[in-house]
Amino acid sequence: MCLAVPMQIDEISGLEARCSAKGVSRTVSLFMIQDRELTIGDWVLVHVGYAIQAITEKEARESWELFDQMLED
Amino acid sequence: MASSARDWIEKIRGLETDRPVRILNVCGGHERTLAAAGIRSLMPPNIRLIAGPGCPVCVCPEEDLYQLIRWAVAGEAIVVAFGDMLRVPVNAPKSEARSLEEAKAAGADVVAAASPRDAVEVARRNPDRPVIFHAVGFETTLAPISAAIVEGLPENLFLLMSGRLTWPIVAQLLASDDVNLEGLVAPGHVATIMGATEWAFVPQEHGVPAAVAGFTAESLLEAIYTVASRAIDGAADLSNCYSLAVRDDGNALARQMMQECFEVTDANWRGIGVIPNSGFELKEKYAAHDARRRFPVLETDRKRAGQMPAGCDCARVVMGRIAPNECVLYGAACTPRSPVGPCMVSDEGACRIWWSSGIRERAPGADAEASPGP
Numbered sequence: 001m002c003l004a005v006p007m008q009i010d011e012i013s014g015l016e017a018r019c020s021a022k023g024v025s026r027t028v029s030l031f032m033i034q035d036r037e038l039t040i041g042d043w044v045l046v047h048v049g050y051a052i053q054a055i056t057e058k059e060a061r062e063s064w065e066l067f068d069q070m071l072e073d
Numbered sequence: 074m075a076s077s078a079r080d081w082i083e084k085i086r087g088l089e090t091d092r093p094v095r096i097l098n099v100c101g102g103h104e105r106t107l108a109a110a111g112i113r114s115l116m117p118p119n120i121r122l123i124a125g126p127g128c129p130v131c132v133c134p135e136e137d138l139y140q141l142i143r144w145a146v147a148g149e150a151i152v153v154a155f156g157d158m159l160r161v162p163v164n165a166p167k168s169e170a171r172s173l174e175e176a177k178a179a180g181a182d183v184v185a186a187a188s189p190r191d192a193v194e195v196a197r198r199n200p201d202r203p204v205i206f207h208a209v210g211f212e213t214t215l216a217p218i219s220a221a222i223v224e225g226l227p228e229n230l231f232l233l234m235s236g237r238l239t240w241p242i243v244a245q246l247l248a249s250d251d252v253n254l255e256g257l258v259a260p261g262h263v264a265t266i267m268g269a270t271e272w273a274f275v276p277q278e279h280g281v282p283a284a285v286a287g288f289t290a291e292s293l294l295e296a297i298y299t300v301a302s303r304a305i306d307g308a309a310d311l312s313n314c315y316s317l318a319v320r321d322d323g324n325a326l327a328r329q330m331m332q333e334c335f336e337v338t339d340a341n342w343r344g345i346g347v348i349p350n351s352g353f354e355l356k357e358k359y360a361a362h363d364a365r366r367r368f369p370v371l372e373t374d375r376k377r378a379g380q381m382p383a384g385c386d387c388a389r390v391v392m393g394r395i396a397p398n399e400c401v402l403y404g405a406a407c408t409p410r411s412p413v414g415p416c417m418v419s420d421e422g423a424c425r426i427w428w429s430s431g432i433r434e435r436a437p438g439a440d441a442e443a444s445p446g447p
Binding site for chain 2: 002003004029031032033034035045047048049050052053055056058059062063065
């Protein structure tokens with residue numbers, strides 16, 4: 001339930017962003033991190049349709065390595 | 074695996090202690106990483122990793138779920154719930170729907186959602202029908218739910234509040250006489266919202282070291298090493314091993330939204346009982362969206378002792394008192410295909426995670442009597 005997935009911002013329109021990860025694209029709300037300066041290419045942690053925090057690319061890639069392992073199981 | 078994960082394992086194996094160091098985690102995501110990376114099998118004998126109450130689905134009170142099923146079956150509203158909740162069983166006569174999934178199969182309007190925004194969308198598309206969204210989860214999930222409320226809910230959307238805070242149950246476990254814990258791995262995404270300092274009470278009030286961990290094997294192993302080495306040294310402090318996402322004060326804006334929407338109240342945890350200040354209720358200003366006020370709440374005289382199906386030991390699994398495969402039903406009467414208790418249903422449940430990681434057999438000597446069911 002608390003799983004949050006790192007995704008990269010492809011487009012921003014107000015407080016909505018189009019984000020993608022692993023070829024999957026989703027509309028994500030930036031409402032909870034509207035106090036952060038965000039640009040296209042930034043990474044965010046997404047939980048139940050909302051970005052809960054901005055993260056670095058390094059953290060995003062490490063998290064995905066782990067998810068990939070789990071998906072292979 | 075990153076080589077640094079191997080480095081952490083070597084460091085953990087190098088810790089010298091002749092007494093057990095029991096380290097609790099309270100997060101299904103952590104439990105999944107432990108299982109996926111096979112971390113338990115790599116630990117030295119004295120470092121014991123205990124799965125604690127990390128599954129909000131598993132501790133959602135049976136009466137909340139029963140209520141939702143009844144509302145759905147009676148056609149009171151369209152019920153929208155996270156997919157994880159749909160298969161969770163309640164105790165009910167065989168003639169009645171015993172899960173939201175069974176209610177849906179019987180023709181009730183039940184919709185699986187991945188986001189509170191899905192519930193908003195369902196309400197907008199059905200303006201002439203009431204819609205009930207099941208607001209279940211820990212702080213990580215209740216924060217986005219508060220964002221959806223602040224953004225504005227359609228008039229016909231109501232919330233059934235089943236959200237819970239994580240720290241009070243940990244406080245209760247640390248204070249209890251029958252659970253000895255030497256360390257805590259604190260939940261990374263809860264801390265992303267609430268801040269690392271929320272866990273400072275663990276070393277300060279209980280003398281137990283704690284570390285906030287992320288979800289990579291590396292971050293989790295760093296946290297395990299940190300609390301284990303502190304425990305062995307007899308020291309207690311709070312470390313943040315997930316500083317990339319977690320700040321001391323968390324996401325301040327998200328916490329503001331939660332404070333605007335929710336009161337913290339005493340709350341029932343399935344199979345565990347009432348824990349003070351551990352639940353979220355809607356504040357009076359949002360009372361018009363409270364499902365409990367809008368719909369008839371069924372008074373049922375059915376026995377709720379234990380709130381678990383007969384023979385089911387989920388309550389002790391959730392509290393870290395037994396490992397999943399020490400339940401007498403594990404892998405026999407209870408499997409993901411035909412789950413008896415919530416811990417085998419939810420992707421976050423310790424039993425389901427253990428099963429998915431390939432553990433199919435009950436633990437040797439697990440033939441003891443299970444706690445009697447209701």
